[in-house]
Amino acid sequence: AQSVTQPDIHITVSEGASLELRCNYSYGATPYLFWYVQSPGQGLQLLLKYFSGDTLVQGIKGFEAEFKRSQSSFNLRKPSVHWSDAAEYFCAVGALLTGNQFYFGTGTSLTVIP
Amino acid sequence: EAGVAQSPRYKIIEKRQSVAFWCNPISGHATLYWYQQILGQGPKLLIQFQNNGVVDDSQLPKDRFSAERLKGVDSTLKIQPAKLEDSAVYLCASSLVGTGPYNEQFFGPGTRLTVL
Numbered sequence: 501a502q503s504v505t506q507p508d509i510h511i512t513v514s515e516g517a518s519l520e521l522r523c524n525y526s527y528g529a530t531p532y533l534f535w536y537v538q539s540p541g542q543g544l545q546l547l548l549k550y551f552s553g554d555t556l557v558q559g560i561k562g563f564e565a566e567f568k569r570s571q572s573s574f575n576l577r578k579p580s581v582h583w584s585d586a587a588e589y590f591c592a593v594g595a596l597l598t599g600n601q602f603y604f605g606t607g608t609s610l611t612v613i614p
Numbered sequence: 615e616a617g618v619a620q621s622p623r624y625k626i627i628e629k630r631q632s633v634a635f636w637c638n639p640i641s642g643h644a645t646l647y648w649y650q651q652i653l654g655q656g657p658k659l660l661i662q663f664q665n666n667g668v669v670d671d672s673q674l675p676k677d678r679f680s681a682e683r684l685k686g687v688d689s690t691l692k693i694q695p696a697k698l699e700d701s702a703v704y705l706c707a708s709s710l711v712g713t714g715p716y717n718e719q720f721f722g723p724g725t726r727l728t729v730l
Contacts, residue, residue, distance in 0.1 A: 606655055
């Protein structure tokens with residue numbers, strides 16, 4: 501069955517420091533991969549997505565993610581975190597084999613300290 | 615461009631009562647999704663519509679949950695009767711075309727349901 505794992509429930513970083521949020525997926529074929537951000541009281545906003553091609557994808561707000569098939573990972577990175585990046589981050593995988601299902605991870609909560 | 619609208623934003627009910635949520639997708643978006651997000655978990659897809667037809671409702675607890683999208687635009691999600699474990703945020707999302715998982719979904723702010 502398809503699944504998405506985000507091993508880190510909560511991460512705290514200092515403003516200006518680099519960030520990496522981990523995401524591992526389980527899927528039998530090439531997945532459609534997404535990262536969403538959810539600020540308090542807000543809906544989810546798409547940061548970036550990977551379907552095929554270049555394994556390093558650029559997104560909004562200075563985020564990027566790298567698809568590594570050998571590791572079944574799609575980690576999100578940002579070189580310098582801003583206080584406004586504090587939010588909940590969700591990795592998701594889209595699957596064609598099961599009726600166009602869309603699976604989210606459990607999320608990583610990011611705290612940014614001054 | 616207006617985003618996905620949902621109402622109400624918050625709802626508190628007692629168990630065994632009924633509740634309904636409303637969603638208005640982005641204009642022109644054919645596909646509409648309802649998700650349930652329990653505290654500490656990622657959103658779980660409940661049902662997906664393409665226009666006014668159901669594409670996938672495999673994870674919808676049909677004994678108590680129902681959803682409709684009669685004119686292919688607005689949608690309502692109903693719970694009857696509610697249980698304590700239904701306490702969650704209910705998210706509505708829409709996408710422009712197609713039913714594939716590669717279509718970008720635009721999410722509304724959600725309705726936070728508390729069942730006492």
